[in-house]
Amino acid sequence: MSVINQNKSVYLAEGQELVREPLVLGQPTMRDITARIASIVESKISPKYLLTLAFTLTMAAWGLFALYYTVTTGIGVWGLNNPIGWGWDITNFVFWIGIGHAGTLISAILFLFRQKWRTAINRSAEAMTIFAVICALTMVLTHTGRPWLFYWLLPNPNQMQMWINFRSPLAWDVFAVNTYFAVSALFWFVGLIPDLATLRNYVKSDIAKKIYGVLSLGWTGSTRHWHHYEIAYMILAGISTPLVLSVHSVVSFDFTVGILPGWHTTIFPPYFVAGAIFSGFGMVMTLLVIAREILDLKQFITLKHLDNMNKILLATGMMVGYAYGMELFIAWYSGSDWELWVFINRVMGDYAWAYWTMVLCNVISPQVYWFRKNRRNVPLMFIISIFVNIGMWFERFTIIATTLHHDFLPASWGYYSPTWVEVSIFIGTFGIFLSLFLLFAKFVPVIAIAEIKSIMPGAQPAHHHHEHESAKAGVTAH
């Protein structure tokens, strides 16, 4: 009997044995895996890489210049004015915080759900989390207007025993985002330790050996080290899981605890979380499609991985679609004139173009992923991932602008457009994000070497059952 339907994610191999699609192609040995991934670090820096890095650093520098201009001239250089007090600053803040969520979901929740395919993408997604939070912090510090007084946001009483206002969602944001940053960085670093030790043993240059040696904290790979490592990893995954939900829920409180129609609605916390994961996966997809091409990682980041990620994009896209629908339905069902008016204005008013861009990108475009063929079409998924990035940015912009630009006093109604300064700062955050990602891709193992090895056949006990059949069919069980 021949192998049937081999291009299904679960398929029948010879002898009616059901096997899962392999997660690593080409049956590499453990040594092959180490050599393949570590060689990225060891290889010479190419002029192309330097040129790209120079370009992204220029973007970052341009953004930092705009930031300098804002700080020295005053926040009036932005397009903000009454009634719109929040514009691109908060939009970008929420956008970047959201991007980070895919990394945490992959590293924590998918770990707890025993999703083995996460091992190929968790390292880079977690790195993205940290870089995205850095961008978000840049945005929110700028938004305060006087970033040098950032410590006024910390629970640090002045000489008159005056504390921050604990009832302000902006203070909760500080706690939520900083906790998120600290835990994500810790989680990422703990996961990196065995791989840094591998690099320490692998690289040839003495200086690099020293640096990786210090960073790997004396890891020898002993059983005792692994035992402690796995406990720490599990605990950090457990701590990070509620963080996936709490951070963006707290961000949503910035809007919901107010009483403005369009902002104050109970579905916001889970809706923001779903949107954050959606946008994060969009960004992970954008970068990984490029990275697997340039670094030639197709052996590890297979079409199966991309297929799974596209399924998550479809599912979370439907969740935000559900939330858009609920908002509209309840706006009508509430019987509140203001609530209904704001939503009609959102759908048909001055910012209708932003609303429909959002719907098109977030709800309509992922619908192509109902079909398996599309989920494995690399150029298509690159385009859709860009759509998702755009759509999720517009979601935050729509929420902020449509509610603010027509407030309760029609005489002060306005329309908000950003100035070149705000656009530059946003481009600058992309420069920071991409530069950091480029540095990461060059100096850190982009794929978790130790974790990939753990999902190879034979790495785990009790897998003897299918070895025979899968060997016959030429595929890997599990």
Place this chain on the structure above:
Amino acid sequence: MTQTNLGSTPVVAAMRKWGVIFLAAGAVGLAATFAISGQQRFMADYLLGFWYFAGISVTMVFFSALQYLTRAGWSSAIRRIAENFSGFVPVIGIALIPIVADVLTGHGIYEWTHESAKTDPLLIKKEVYLNNTFFFVRLGLYALLWFAFVRYIVGNSVKQDTASDFRPSQKNWKRSAPWILLYAMTITFASFDLLMSLEPHWFSTIWGVYAFAGHFVAAIAIVTLATTSFYRAGYLREYITEEHFHDLGKLMFAFSVFWTYIAFSQYFIIWFANLPEETIYFTHRTQGGWEYFGAALVLLHFVIPFITLLRQDVKRKLTILRFAAVVILLSHFVDLAWIIMPAVGKVMAHGNPDHHSSFVFGWQEFTGVMFFGGVFLFLASRLFTSRNAVAVNDPLLHEAVEYTS
């Protein structure tokens, strides 16, 4: 060869026996409630029991569909237990008839069906949605779609037991996603229609998610109780391992926290903004005796399951696991009573001279859940008799038997 049809075992016999006893006692109790406390009180208790078990039954089908959607291997040994608890789904249509009849009397539990709604400015606006005909159409649609849902997903799962190829499972793999979409929409709007419209002036966008969260964790708790009962009595030992208990424990833990997260989001946002049209819902539920229900919810739906299930080792200790499951089931009852009874109390108070709603909770509130609990158990016992208790021919069953959690 291990026994896979458990119809003749004492566990299923007990299920059948207690099903009949609860059904009969519940029916008598409901009749007594009608006679002693009137139509509205009877209907509230009926709805309480109905929604408790109808929601859980449909969610059992969702649980099964979710396993197919994610191609889960671990759960294929316990999935059929969940599926066999969906026996109530096909008769939901019949169980809805008293609710329809109650609306038709014109003085039922739904305020928007009363004569007075015709002069209520807010309810006039909502009449396009909240009117008898459309309400009945929607209820009929839910019953029909859920019936199709259970027929398709559970039907294919059962067909797999005797099939010579994996076509039934492949069908479910392929079609589970649209069915789950349908489940999301129906459970949302059913919760709007049956529960939220009890207080027709009030609204909350998170309501559908809240309904789902409560039903899902309760469904996992029932699967846990059944699985551990079979295991303890010595059945299914070739299929079910400690790993399954550990995973069920994790799910109960995670989703009791998820429910708390959703419930907190709803409460917190409404409390903080303090808008009268929204806070009225919680104001009413935090006084006159209902505040104890709110406090009990915090304890039963969050604190106790959280503390009990936090440790790794306890998820493998059946007694503790079953204790947590019972607490979760109790908390789901408290939750629904806290939603339904204060609303109906308000409707019942319309007849009172002072218009002041009273605390309505007594023996009557247990009759509805008892009746539907009986129906639920009895119909499950029939499915455990006519079908296997484990998906014997499931293509991923070998993974469930040998995995480690």
